[in-house]
Amino acid sequence: MAIARPIRMLGAACILLTLFLVFQLNNEPQNTTSKLTHGMTRDPLLDPTGEPAGNLWRADEHDYSPDSEKSARTNAALITLVRNEELDDMLSTMRDLESTWNNKFNYPYIFFNDKPFTDEFKQKTQAMTSAKCQYELVPKEHWDVPKWIDDALFKESAQILLEENIQYADKISYHQMCRWNSGMFYKHPALEKYRYYWRIEPKVKFFCSVDYDVFRYMEDNNKTYGFTINLYDAPQTIKTLWPETKKFLAANPSYLNENNMMDWITDDVVRPEHNKIANGYSTCHFWSNFEIGDLDFFRGEKYDNYFQYLDRAGGFFYERWGDAPVHSLGVGLFADAANVHWFRDIGYNHIPYLNCPNSPKCSGCTPGKSYAGADWLQKEDCRPTYFKYVGTH
Numbered sequence: 001m002a003i004a005r006p007i008r009m010l011g012a013a014c015i016l017l018t019l020f021l022v023f024q025l026n027n028e029p030q031n032t033t034s035k036l037t038h039g040m041t042r043d044p045l046l047d048p049t050g051e052p053a054g055n056l057w058r059a060d061e062h063d064y065s066p067d068s069e070k071s072a073r074t075n076a077a078l079i080t081l082v083r084n085e086e087l088d089d090m091l092s093t094m095r096d097l098e099s100t101w102n103n104k105f106n107y108p109y110i111f112f113n114d115k116p117f118t119d120e121f122k123q124k125t126q127a128m129t130s131a132k133c134q135y136e137l138v139p140k141e142h143w144d145v146p147k148w149i150d151d152a153l154f155k156e157s158a159q160i161l162l163e164e165n166i167q168y169a170d171k172i173s174y175h176q177m178c179r180w181n182s183g184m185f186y187k188h189p190a191l192e193k194y195r196y197y198w199r200i201e202p203k204v205k206f207f208c209s210v211d212y213d214v215f216r217y218m219e220d221n222n223k224t225y226g227f228t229i230n231l232y233d234a235p236q237t238i239k240t241l242w243p244e245t246k247k248f249l250a251a252n253p254s255y256l257n258e259n260n261m262m263d264w265i266t267d268d269v270v271r272p273e274h275n276k277i278a279n280g281y282s283t284c285h286f287w288s289n290f291e292i293g294d295l296d297f298f299r300g301e302k303y304d305n306y307f308q309y310l311d312r313a314g315g316f317f318y319e320r321w322g323d324a325p326v327h328s329l330g331v332g333l334f335a336d337a338a339n340v341h342w343f344r345d346i347g348y349n350h351i352p353y354l355n356c357p358n359s360p361k362c363s364g365c366t367p368g369k370s371y372a373g374a375d376w377l378q379k380e381d382c383r384p385t386y387f388k389y390v391g392t393h
Contacts, residue, residue: 040384044392046368049345049357054221056212059104064213066106066130073107076196076215081112081138081181087121089202094128096206100347105213106131107198110190114138114176134190142184143176149317157318164236169320179316181288181323183307186298194295195219201289207347208362214343218292224339225331226292228348228355229370230383233285235277237320242281244313245329248306255302261332261340263389270385284382285328289350292343293327302334342393352377 062072078097082090094109108131111117117135126133145151154172161169168174191197196215218226242265249256267282268275274283297303307326315321331340347362348355351372358367371377 040387043368043370044387045344045355045357045370047358049359051212051345052217052221052341054217057216057220058212062213064105066132071106072213072216073105074196074213074215074219075194076107076198076218077134077191077194078102078107078109078200079112079185079191079197080109080200080202081177081185082202083113084115084118084121086202087124090121091124091128093200093202093204094125096204097200098129100206100208101210101214102129102131104211107215108132108134110134110136112136112138112185112188112190114143136188136190138180138184138188142187143180145172145176145317146311148312149314154317161236161320166234166237166320172317175317175320178320178322179311182316182321182326183298183304183311186295191295196292197295198292199288199290201350203351204289205347205349205364207349207365208345208357208359210346210361214292214346218294218341221341222339223292223341224294224297224335225286225327226341226343227286227288228290228343228346229287229350229353230342230386231285231287231353231380232271232274232382233278233283233322233325235274235281235283237322238278238281238283238315238325239319240313240315241278241310241319241321241325241329243279244310244315245306245333246280248309249333252302252305255306255334257334257336259336259338260334261337261390264386265329265332267385267389270382271379281325281329282382282385283325284385285322285325286331287350287353288322288324288327290346290348290355291327297331297335303330306330306334337390340390340393344392353380 057072063070064072080090109125109129111125111133114137116137122133122135155170158170185191196218198214214226217223264284265282266275266280267284271282275281307330310316310321310326344355345357345359346355347357347365349365353371354365354369356362356365356367356369370381370383
């Protein structure tokens with residue numbers, strides 16, 4: 001029996017409508033998160049990750065024995081600011097770093113503390129490595145609150161930050177630590193003879209076997225700074241950091257590197273509320289609990305004068321300026337962006353964030369997963385913005 005013409009037309013219309021809806025669904029913008037901003041549709045760490053390009057120094061090709069007078073080690077050290085009570089967590093860090101890297105290269109450790117280290121701390125840390133360990137007291141004049149800081153104003157400012165749920169706002173030792181890590185650490189006499197440092201901290205994890213000398217890589221490739229994790233900071237803690245930085249730049253315009261990272265620093269697209277609260281600063285920063293740096297840069301005129309200016313401005317105490325944004329602004333403005341390196345091949349975790357490569361040399365983490373915990377942590381990842389403006393190296 002023939003189908004009536006109206007029914008045939010209705011059927012054809014239904015088919016066309018179905019095809020139209022399928023087409024529309026396939027062409028609608030996909031649901032995005034912070035990881036997909038600025039065109040980053042896939043985390044680079046999901047792709048197979050290898051070592052950096054170029055000639056790399058290896059332990060089986062050069063002499064890296066602990067006491068060798070002809071060691072291939074360059075003038076570099078592993079450094080950490082740590083307290084006696086953090087011994088177990090420090091041993092955990094050392095265990096990871098030794099097994100993944102330093103047991104091959106035997107770079108020295110330099111431990112810093114504002115209190116004398118206990119014999120137990122010294123004995124147990126030295127027993128963890130064949131490399132030399134050095135234990136240093138932070139000079140009192142490097143640690144004490146500067147004389148120009150008003151105690152009453154500090155307490156008033158800390159109370160305001162506490163009301164905004166800012167952690168450690170009223171803990172003076174935290175502010176002292178941030179200040180020391182920002183601009184006092186490189187003034188310590190124990191670091192005078194060194195060119196490069198790798199900062200480590202208690203209770204961090206290293207997931208990947210690294211089979212080349214990272215310090216030689218920095219030196220041979222003229223790298224100023226190396227990082228693994230790139231995050232947004234709490235804007236309430238750095239409201240005046242960028243305005244003060246702009247004043248410094250206005251007074252020292254020649255300090256700004258031609259190949260700077262200004263777009264990364266001032267982006268207002270992904271987290272406009274951060275940029276607004278921080279008065280023009282995106283709050284993006286390298287997470288400095290892992291950093292490999294050139295001490296000559298930090299000791300140099302540009303960065304050291306910048307730190308001295310910020311120190312006088314008082315924000316290390318009246319706000320809660322951290323060493324991470326301060327280092328990041330210094331590097332992002334005064335260093336050549338081409339000399340900053342993302343160590344994508346170094347698996348690293350400082351709770352709750354990770355750098356986890358897709359490599360057979362890694363174990364114990366999920367490639368491409370940048371955080372461990374609640375999903376809201378994902379929006380703190382500033383790598384998409386960095387990759388857009390600076391690149392993935």
